[in-house]
Amino acid sequence: MFFDILTLFPGMFEGAFADSIIKRAQERKLVTIEIHNIRDYSGDKRHGTVDDYPYGGDAGMLLKPAPLAAAIKAGKERLSSLNPKVIFLTPQGELLRQPVVESLLSEQALIILCGRYKGIDQRIRERYIDREISIGDYVLSGGEVPAMVLVDAVTRLIPGVLNDRESAEADSLYNGLLSYPQYTRPEEFEGNRVPEILLSGHHVNIKAWKEEQALANTRARRPDLWKEYEERINDKIRNSKS
Ligand code: ADE
Numbered sequence: 001m002f003f004d005i006l007t008l009f010p011g012m013f014e015g016a017f018a019d020s021i022i023k024r025a026q027e028r029k030l031v032t033i034e035i036h037n038i039r040d041y042s043g044d045k046r047h048g049t050v051d052d053y054p055y056g057g058d059a060g061m062l063l064k065p066a067p068l069a070a071a072i073k074a075g076k077e078r079l080s081s082l083n084p085k086v087i088f089l090t091p092q093g094e095l096l097r098q099p100v101v102e103s104l105l106s107e108q109a110l111i112i113l114c115g116r117y118k119g120i121d122q123r124i125r126e127r128y129i130d131r132e133i134s135i136g137d138y139v140l141s142g143g144e145v146p147a148m149v150l151v152d153a154v155t156r157l158i159p160g161v162l163n164d165r166e167s168a169e170a171d172s173l174y175n176g177l178l179s180y181p182q183y184t185r186p187e188e189f190e191g192n193r194v195p196e197i198l199l200s201g202h203h204v205n206i207k208a209w210k211e212e213q214a215l216a217n218t219r220a221r222r223p224d225l226w227k228e229y230e231e232r233i234n235d236k237i238r239n240s241k242s
Pocket of ligand 1: 089090091115133134135136137138139140141142143146
């Protein structure tokens with residue numbers, strides 16, 4: 001998978017992808033991440049201006065359409081054989097939930113546009129953006145941190161990125177549920193013991209315990225996910241009857 005990130009602050013990405021799982025994924029050539037500075041497409045060699053006042057007298061500045069269009073077009077050319085999708089990170093986008101992450105896995109290349117200031121010219125959204133994504137209902141200073149979140153969430157699902165011990169199957173939300181509680185050594189810590197069942201070596205019972213705990217956890221903490229889970233189960237029952 002190719003990630004082409006368009007940003008006004010390339011320096012923010014230094015370090016973000018230089019360690020751990022994303023670093024290894026790049027070394028294994030499972031992902032390629034390129035960071036491009038939108039200012040390089042400003043067409044204004046002296047000042048590199050990329051923002052301007054909004055029509056209509058609102059406060060704040062907007063990213064001008066021309067540099068964004070040029071940066072996106074250049075990305076599309078770089079990745080022309082991979083049919084890249086253009087993603088704009090904005091609090092107005094669809095919420096980045098695990099199924100959205102999974103839906104991006106089928107793409108070969110993503111051009112990720114990070115906004116800044118008060119936003120971008122609407123004509124860019126209409127003409128150049130395939131998908132708008134938000135990482136949550138709060139406002140960040142720009143799309144850079146959301147871009148890091150998106151790249152991380154997608155990369156760890158690419159086959160071959162995680163090894164067996166890190167497998168995504170035990171992750172919270174992997175199947176729409178929260179994870180079960182997990183323990184490591186010692187068997188007793190500050191007077192609290194690891195649940196006996198995990199020490200029993202009985203794999204069938206352990207699996208059943210984990211499932212039970214995941215369900216109970218989800219029901220108690222995330223009624224929204226629980227409701228979706230119940231709906232999925234009911235659909236399955238209905239389909240198996242018809
Ligand atoms: N830009 C600013 N806030 C954001 C958010 N919550 N999600 C995506 N992009 C953003």
